[in-house]
Amino acid sequence: MQTVIERYINREVLLNWIGVTGALLIILMSHRFARFLGQAASGDIPADAIWSLMGLSTVQYLVILVPIAFFLGVLLALGRLYKDSEMAAMMACGVGPLKLYRALAWIALPIMFLVAWLSLYGSPMASQAIHQVQQAAQAEARLGVFEPGAFRRLEGADGVFYAERREADLLRGVFIQAFDGDEEIVIRARRGRVETDAAGYRYLVLEEGYRYELQPGSRAMQRSRFERHGLQLPEAAEPGMSDRRDTRAVRELLASGTPEDMAEFHWRLAMPIGGLVLTILAVPLARISPRQGRYGRLFAGIIVYVLYSNLLATGQVWLEREQIPTWLGLWWVHALVLVAALLWLLRQNGGARRFLARPGEAAGT
Template identity: 45%
Template sequence: MASTLNRYLAREVLLSWLAVTLVLLFILLSNQFARVLGDAAAGKLPRDAVMAIIGLTSVSYLTVLVPVSLFLAVMLALGRLYRDSEMSAIAACGVGPLRIYRPIGVVAFILALLLGWLSLYASPWAVAQAEIITESARQKAGLGALEPGRFRTSGAAGIVFYAESVDDQGMLRNVFLQRRLGERVEVAVAQSGEIVNGNNGGERTIVLRDGHRYEGTPGTVAFRIIHFGEHGIPIIATAAGASGSGDREGRPTASLLKSSALADRAEFQWRLSAPVSAMLLSLLAVPLARTNPRQGRYGKLAIGIGAYIVYANLLGAAQVWIEQGQVPPLVGMWPVHAVVAFLAATLLWRQHHLRAPA
């Protein structure tokens, strides 16, 4: 009986988890797909990189989706059993609330192991790969993949560019370039030019030769006209030296562990919180799913969603507090996890002493 019940409950939870995960992932990827397609249509991304970006993004999304989808799956699966009075029949066979945790705990533990691998290893790798693809596309969008006879723009550098022709060596002929310098505008017209990569790959420059440069403020007559033999204009600078949150999210976990920076410690705590929250949310979902048949399958789903939102926001706040030094890294997010664990234990204790389910 016990093994049959365990398999039955585990199957119900797994099927619900798979359905919820696919639905949530589809919703998130639909929005991402539209944005990536827009970037590809605007020339900011190569078309052949669209599916790669979507695939890499889905890995990152799973680290966020798995805990909440498991939480909702347990509530939906048990909610259906309460609605159909199957939990009453299970209780009549002498199965108490603690026994319900056994198959759910096994499912949650397996998914938490998978989530730990995703959060600590796969997701940072996916973020780093997506950044490499995006940065490469950004460099190409910075006039590197220009088409002769067509105007191109580089949003990062604020440049409008045109070349009548390009030879096999990459030499541009009859070049027009306009860029904004604050309130001023610079227009350059040259007989020839070429795009030169920096030595460290961090900056690309267009070098114009034998031309004129017009510089001034629109609406005024105070324009300067300068003839030049050679004039270099930077068109893109990469973010190789940046240390923003996007770069941190793509750093290997081992690198974060070696760092003493508070922001790196906070990022590690955030990654570690994914499998921990999956386990705790699955435990919390069991007592929260308790309903009577008249409430239906979704009777307490709103309460569960509200509890998850509070939990997720507290984890986000704890990450910020660690970055700002308001919470020691050793303490980290563990107090938030402890509150959820205490809440789950309290609800379970109350349910256990009520004996028969409603």
């Protein structure tokens, strides 16, 4: 059962965590939204696929954002308590680091369990869904090249397409200019439509038009009239899903056992473990004097996180290159930061004996 002080500390941490998470998510998703808008403007994806991709991308970002946001939220919450001398009053009443950790555990453990699920299962499923949405979106975007009223580049060919207007599924006033080797081809048709045969191949079927074949630099030209003329449309290559480690399930990574797959597994596991380690580190890092601002340790916290994440990234590369054994994984990075946090905590509280036996006296350190 939570005490009044524990509920009070948790409320402060939660409010700061939600604020930091929201701010960071808005910044990152704004950049991602601009990227998707650019892809939609260039015709790579249709506009109605943007929101699906945004939602799935949010799941991926939360895996990284939640641990750092919770770390910063703890720093901000405890920093305010220290600045307003509330923490000094709590310590005088016997609230030491151990009770702080107990209070933080009520919210840190459920949040990191959520991060663990997102990292191990949710994010790979989101990555696979993003891949599938992008493939479907690109297939739909290939049909968007036939939207009337503008010159559009032909996918898979060196040329452009133009149609004057659309009537249902029928295009009116079709113009195509393309190159076949050194030969320039110009096609003008009264109408056209996209059709799919029984085998699933798509064709642009043109009716009542002319086809001109020209040689650049020469007056030679061949003109032919047609009543019906079909042009096969190129199909986009499907990238292999097995080549994307970020979409693989945990059981597939463990079954494979290759250095690259094991490095991916340890990286996913590092997100929730790192969040817990950062929570332990936040308690000694947040300690300030009342004369210092509540944001005094925020910059230091960001530096610590950057160093921690860079060590994890370096360890992942070493795992892929088999420079460290697989069983060691990234645990050495977590252990290094955890030992530094515990030593810092013991130093602030006068050693292990005083820290464990008389936590309330830590206020005088």
